[in-house]
Amino acid sequence: MPELPEVEIVKQSLNKKIKFKKIQKIIIRNRNLRIRIGQNFEKFLIRKKIKKISRLSKYIIIDFDKNLYCIIHLGMSGTIHLIEKGKKNLNTNTSFYSLQTFPKKHNHIEIHFNKLRMVYNDPRRFGFFKIIIGKKRLYEFFKDLGPEPFSEKFNFKYIKNYLKGKNKNIKNFLLDQKFVSGIGNIYASEILYLSRISPSQKGKNLSKEKCKKLIYSSRYVLQDSIKKGGSSIRDFKNTLGIKGEFQNEFRVYNRENLKCYRKQCKGLIKKIFLNNRSTFFCNQCQK
DNA sequence: AAGAGGCCCTGATAGC
């Protein structure tokens, strides 16, 4: 679930629901996430008030007073659930579950506010919660991240310069968070389709025109997905709260051997593996 | 030093 648009949706709903709230209680059932939750995690956060919630590529950053931060990453399977006391349904245009359909296993972290619980669920435990103290350390943590597609820094000159002399295909560049941050395996395929670029094309061979298309498409696809509430890929049985609609907009992802949507194009969508990650593209209109 | 591949982990699904 979580590439940039999905993380953005989660961030937006957290801002609506837990901003300015004070943490009353913390329960940790499993400290062994990708980064182990330290013994003093609870001490740092208890009774602290949330100042704001922001996002950088696929990371959520919660700000507290005195330059205390909590960074959240959802990994492959992390989800955040909000449960309001006394309410049966949590409406929301978010990826939260309703109360009745709340997952039973893998609820590793619970943070309680007044009349509201936030629960972190993550079967694969590739995600993490990490405390950071000080602006400088926060900056350090993110220093290797490349620009987001929306950033002005993600421009033709930057791309040309970065790809120069390197021998990787363009799809793997899109997954390289040092090059551009926030794009994951699904959106990489979608962006390349919109750009009419073949995923196995070498990055260094892209024309100026193709680079510009790539910039435009990256922004367009991610923005469009955010507008539609992100993508909810799996059909989570027994759940009601998942509202993402962008999975209905996929042009290539999971469309193996189906016809290309482009009018005039007689191509078929093919699935290949590039660096062990599934990759979808049209065998006619992506060059 | 860049790039490919393994690995962390659990769950869903396909095939026998």
Add this chain to the structure above:
DNA sequence: TGCTATCAGGGCCTCT
């Protein structure tokens, strides 16, 4: 039904 193998939206580490 029950086994095994494979794959899944991420990212870090190691080896060449």
